[in-house]
Amino acid sequence: MASIRIITEKCKGCRLCIGGCPFNAIKVEEKKAVILDNCTLCGACVSSCKFEAIDFQKDETVGQADIAAYKGVWVFGEQRNGTPANVVLELLGKGRELADQLQVPLSAVLMGENMESAAKTLISYGADCVYMVDHPSLKNFNDESYTDIFVQLIKKYKPEIVLMGATTYGRSLAPRVASRLNTGLTADCTELGIDPERKILLQTRPAFGGNLMATIICPNHRPQMATVRPKVMKAMEPDTSRTGEIIKPDVEIPQDVKIKVLDVVKTLCEAVNLTEADIIVSGGRGLGDPKNFALVEELARVLGGAVGASRATVDAGWIDYSHQVGQTGKTVGPKVYFACGISGAIQHLAGMSSSDIIIAINKNPDAPIFKVATFGIVGDVLEVLPALIKEFKSRLG
Amino acid sequence: MNIIVCVKQVPGTNEVKINKETNTIIREGVEAIINPFDTYAIEEGLRLKDKFGGKVTVISMGIPSVAELLRETIALNVDDAVLLSDKAFAGADTLATSYALSMGIRKLGSFDLIICGKQASDGDTAQVGPSLAEKLGIPHTTYVRKIEEINNGYIRCQRMTEDGYEVVEMPLPALITVVKEINEPRLPSLKGMMRAKKAVIKVWTADDIGADKALCGLKGSPTQVVKTFVPVHDVHSEMIEGTAEEQAKKLADKLLSMQFMKCK
Numbered sequence: 001m002a003s004i005r006i007i008t009e010k011c012k013g014c015r016l017c018i019g020g021c022p023f024n025a026i027k028v029e030e031k032k033a034v035i036l037d038n039c040t041l042c043g044a045c046v047s048s049c050k051f052e053a054i055d056f057q058k059d060e061t062v063g064q065a066d067i068a069a070y071k072g073v074w075v076f077g078e079q080r081n082g083t084p085a086n087v088v089l090e091l092l093g094k095g096r097e098l099a100d101q102l103q104v105p106l107s108a109v110l111m112g113e114n115m116e117s118a119a120k121t122l123i124s125y126g127a128d129c130v131y132m133v134d135h136p137s138l139k140n141f142n143d144e145s146y147t148d149i150f151v152q153l154i155k156k157y158k159p160e161i162v163l164m165g166a167t168t169y170g171r172s173l174a175p176r177v178a179s180r181l182n183t184g185l186t187a188d189c190t191e192l193g194i195d196p197e198r199k200i201l202l203q204t205r206p207a208f209g210g211n212l213m214a215t216i217i218c219p220n221h222r223p224q225m226a227t228v229r230p231k232v233m234k235a236m237e238p239d240t241s242r243t244g245e246i247i248k249p250d251v252e253i254p255q256d257v258k259i260k261v262l263d264v265v266k267t268l269c270e271a272v273n274l275t276e277a278d279i280i281v282s283g284g285r286g287l288g289d290p291k292n293f294a295l296v297e298e299l300a301r302v303l304g305g306a307v308g309a310s311r312a313t314v315d316a317g318w319i320d321y322s323h324q325v326g327q328t329g330k331t332v333g334p335k336v337y338f339a340c341g342i343s344g345a346i347q348h349l350a351g352m353s354s355s356d357i358i359i360a361i362n363k364n365p366d367a368p369i370f371k372v373a374t375f376g377i378v379g380d381v382l383e384v385l386p387a388l389i390k391e392f393k394s395r396l397g
Numbered sequence: 398m399n400i401i402v403c404v405k406q407v408p409g410t411n412e413v414k415i416n417k418e419t420n421t422i423i424r425e426g427v428e429a430i431i432n433p434f435d436t437y438a439i440e441e442g443l444r445l446k447d448k449f450g451g452k453v454t455v456i457s458m459g460i461p462s463v464a465e466l467l468r469e470t471i472a473l474n475v476d477d478a479v480l481l482s483d484k485a486f487a488g489a490d491t492l493a494t495s496y497a498l499s500m501g502i503r504k505l506g507s508f509d510l511i512i513c514g515k516q517a518s519d520g521d522t523a524q525v526g527p528s529l530a531e532k533l534g535i536p537h538t539t540y541v542r543k544i545e546e547i548n549n550g551y552i553r554c555q556r557m558t559e560d561g562y563e564v565v566e567m568p569l570p571a572l573i574t575v576v577k578e579i580n581e582p583r584l585p586s587l588k589g590m591m592r593a594k595k596a597v598i599k600v601w602t603a604d605d606i607g608a609d610k611a612l613c614g615l616k617g618s619p620t621q622v623v624k625t626f627v628p629v630h631d632v633h634s635e636m637i638e639g640t641a642e643e644q645a646k647k648l649a650d651k652l653l654s655m656q657f658m659k660c661k
Contacts, residue, residue, distance in 0.1 A: 023507060023570075041534050044503050047607065140563075143527075144536060168558045172539040175524035179495060179531035184619030187491075187522035206628070208408075208519055214625045221619035259536045260566045262553070267561040275559055321542075321578040322557065327518060328433060328577050336652065346410075357655070358632075359648065375651065376636045377644045387645035395649055 003057045004041055006033045010053035020048025069158055070222040073099040075122075076150070076164040076173070077110035077130070078141070082118050084110075086276050087165030089125045089235035091228055094192055095163055096126040096236060098201070101194045104160070105129055109153060111146055113139040116246075123244035126236050130246050131157070135253050141169045144259040147176045152251045154181065159223050161201050163192075166227040167275070178225050184218030185225040188331075190232050190354065200224065209327055209350030230275050231333040232354070267322060274323065279305030280334045282325055282352070283313060286341020286362060286381050290318035295385040296340055302392045308332065308352075310342045326351035341381040344369025361385070398451035398547070399508045400442040403498060403529070404435040404470070406463045407519040431466055434514025437575050440582040441544070442512050443474055449547065452476045454505060458486055458497050464598040471593035472585035479505065483602040488615030491524040497613050498525070499532035500606040510552065511572040515540055526574035537572040538565045542579050 013031030018024075025039040033053070043056045075091045077084055092108065099106035105128040110119055112134065119130040133149055150173065154162065162177075164170035166188045178185035191204035195217070201224040204215045218224040274280060281303065283296035293313075300307045308325040309318070325332055327347040337355035342348060344360070344367055352358070353372050360373035361384050370376045377384055409428035431439075442453040455470045457463050458481040467478035481501045489497065502508065511530070516523035523539070530537035542562060543555040553566040557576055585593070603610055611617060637644045637651075 039534075044607075143538070147531075168540055168556070171523045172527050172537075175491065175527040176531050176537070178524075179492060179528035182492065182619070184490065184492065185524060186620060187520075187524055202623075207521065209521070210628065212625055213628050214622050216620050217623050218620050258568050259538070261563055262566055263564040264558075265561045265563065273559045321576070322561075327521075357652070370634060370636075372632055373634050374632065375648060376634055377648065378636065379641055379644060383641040384644060387641040388648065391642075391645040391649045395653060 004035055004039060004043070005055050006035060007053045007055055008032050010051045012051055012053070014050070016050060017045040017048050017054065020045045067160075067220070067222055070160040072104045072157070072159045073102070073106050073161045074154075074159040074163065074223070075106070075108045075127070076162070076170065077108040077118065077122055078165055078167060078169055079110065079112050079115070079118055082112060082114060084118055084121055085165055085167060085230075086235070087167060087170075087228070087230040088122070089238075090230065090233040091163045091165060092122060092126040093235040094228070094233040095161075098161065098192060098194055099128075101196075102160070102199060107131060107157075107159065109133075109150065111135075111138045111149060119246045120240075121238070123246075124238040124240045124242055126242070128244050130244060131249050132246055133249065133251055133253075137253060137257070140261045140264060141173075142257060142259055142261055143172055143176060144257050145254045146173055147180065148254045149251050150177050151180050153249060154223060156249065156251075162223045162225045164225075164227045166229045170227050174225060174227050181223070183221040183223060183225060184216075185227070186216045186218070187227050189226045189228045192226065192228065192233075201226065209346065210353055211350075229331065229333060229354075267320070274306045274308060274325070274330050274332055277306035277332070277334050279303045279336045279338075280308045280325070280332055280352075280355075281305055281338040281340065282308030282310065282342060283319075283340050283381075284310035284342030285312045285316075286343070287313070287318075288341075288382065290316075292382060293319055295382070295389070299338065299340075299385060299389050299392070302389055302396065303336075305334070305336075308337075310348055311345075339369050339373070340385060342369055343367045344372065398445055398449045398510065400445055400451065400453045401502055401505065401508050401511045402435070402438045402442045402453060402455050402475075403511065403513045403525070404439065404455055404457045404467070405432045405514075405517045406430070406457065406459050406466055407432045407517055429462070429466065431469070432514055432517045432519075434516060434518065434575070434577065436514075436582045437577050437579050438512040438514045439470055439473060439475065440580045441575055442510075443583070444580065445510070445544070445547070446474075446476075451509075454479065454508075456498065456501055456505070457481070458489070458494060458501070461600065464600060467598050468593050468596060469585070471596040471598075472589035473583060474586070474589055477599070478596070479599045479601060481602075481606065482600050483604075483613075485603040485608070485610045485613045485616075488618065489613065490618035490620045491520075491522055491528055492619060493613055493615075493617035495525050495528035495532050496617060497603070497606070497608055498529050500608040501601060502529075502533065504601065504606045507570075509569045510547075511535075511570070513572065513574045515574050515576050523574070526572060530572040533570075533572070535570050535572055536567040537574070538567060539574045541573040541575045544573075544579075 107129040108122040186203040281300040309323040360369040513526040540557040
């Protein structure tokens with residue numbers, strides 16, 4: 001972190017810096033400037049001082065010479081109530097490959113309360129080592145304290161690669177950590193590899209709603225950071241006989257954390273959440289009436305899947321926004337995606353076209369959804385859905 | 398309340414046309430719009446102003462023509478708009494963008510709340526909000542679907558998660574990124590449009606905001622794009638014919654044989 005102090009021998013108490021501070025974080029006491037607690041370490045005051053009396057140290061960046069000091073692949077062990085998110089297990093699978101190619105260890109960073117059994121799970125899924133920070137204040141994800149500890153660990157152990165799931169938490173924590181370390185971060189990768197010559201991470205991600213792919217590198221800064229979409233990488237089969245080291249690092253647990261998580265509320269009553277579901281049944285305007293969503297829900301229940309929705313149905317108030325799939329909703333990548341009465345606007349396709357198998361059911365044979373569909377059924381969803389429910393009910397028992 | 402809203406210009410469509418000779422994106426002839434998520438950020442800023450009084454300032458970084466898009470926000474009742482525009486900013490990744498925005502915001506002076514859209518519709522990274530908050534040394538919360546209360550120097554809001562939401566409280570000044578569920582953006586008023594016509598959109602260069610050029614644009618970007626390509630979707634579509642019952646049976650045969658679903 002950056003630091004600031006007033007060199008009192010040089011300070012004349014001229015008050016120029018007070019005007020130079022955008023945050024009203026400087027006052028003059030007994031003819032000397034004093035930096036107050038609300039200072040954000042922005043450094044704006046430095047140039048306002050005519051006497052070079054402000055000593056400001058910028059955030060450091062990793063120099064070329066230091067790059068060699070960074071070794072190892074890390075995965076952020078995002079957890080809820082002590083259970084690692086599925087994407088963490090997937091990242092350990094990919095991380096194992098990358099670490100083996102680089103011939104370095106694969107580690108996981110686990111923060112939370114009573115994390116012992118989660119740490120063992122991570123080892124069984126491929127981690128050589130788990131950095132475990134166990135503290136009651138870390139039970140729930142907290143942007144501020146998690147960032148603080150993660151940065152301490154990176155500075156201490158210097159990993160060359162840090163991977164996080166592109167989840168709500170991962171997409172918030174990763175940019176905060178990368179920004180503090182002034183290193184590069186690539187969002188929502190769908191492919192990771194190692195450049196065999198330069199030994200650097202090749203990060204491939206979709207842009208423009210998946211219409212363009214870009215491969216990105218971070219050659220001169222460390223660690224190389226990426227978030228990875230859930231359901232893209234493959235977890236290894238867990239092996240409980242694998243051994244690994246659980247390290248309880250000596251870190252400072254942040255006190256007086258400003259951000260407070262007051263309540264955690266679950267609103268999706270279904271067993272599986274959309275982004276981690278293997279099967280998703282989504283409904284669109286073709287259902288004709290909000291009450292027909294019951295058919296979508298029933299098929300999802302029979303198949304053990306989650307319920308998705310098109311933007312049109314959410315905007316019309318048929319179903320809650322948390323179900324929306326597409327560019328302004330959630331990006332999903334299940335094994336099987338049912339689009340029931342969804343025409344397939346490009347914004348919707350952007351959120352689900354990476355699904356392994358897409359089944360489109362639509363009255364209109366020219367609907368764009370059929371262009372991405374593995375299997376297409378031209379027909380009335382109100383007839384096809386009940387037939388599917390009946391068929392799968394009898395076949396799946 | 399002093400509110401700052403960050404906006405980005407994006408292409409109006411995500412259909413990418415590639416120049417096959419140079420392998421670059423053809424940007425000509427593509428309509429430019431304000432990132433759809435940012436319209437919710439602007440609306441939320443305006444609602445807070447309606448409730449608490451104060452000022453909404455919109456800030457963006459981009460090419461000079463973005464100034465005209467910012468003018469449209471004035472018609473919505475935004476008070477002031479600033480564009481950071483300089484060759485030195487070109488080619489910025491999310492870190493260099495956050496740095497430039499942080500310097501522009503510092504020049505604007507003190508503020509209570511910064512609002513950003515959840516992500517931009519072209520890059521989809523969702524990184525600039527949190528990264529900017531870090532550069533300013535203020536707390537942030539992402540994916541806000543509702544502001545419950547602003548009181549006594551604190552903001553309490555609901556953050557959308559994978560399976561619900563959580564209630565987060567933090568002291569101001571702070572930064573939030575918002576999802577579309579938070580509100581329904583208003584349309585410009587006639588009076589606003591008249592005002593927008595005459596409004597002066599400030600354009601600031603790297604020197605104007607005292608930015609270190611080594612930290613801006615391509616130079617200040619740790620990440621580099623080494624290759625872009627258009628993904629090949631070789632979908633072999635198969636249409637399933639017959640009555641609804643026949644279609645259901647055929648589809649079940651196919652899916653069950655692929656072992657995505659197991660018979661009990």
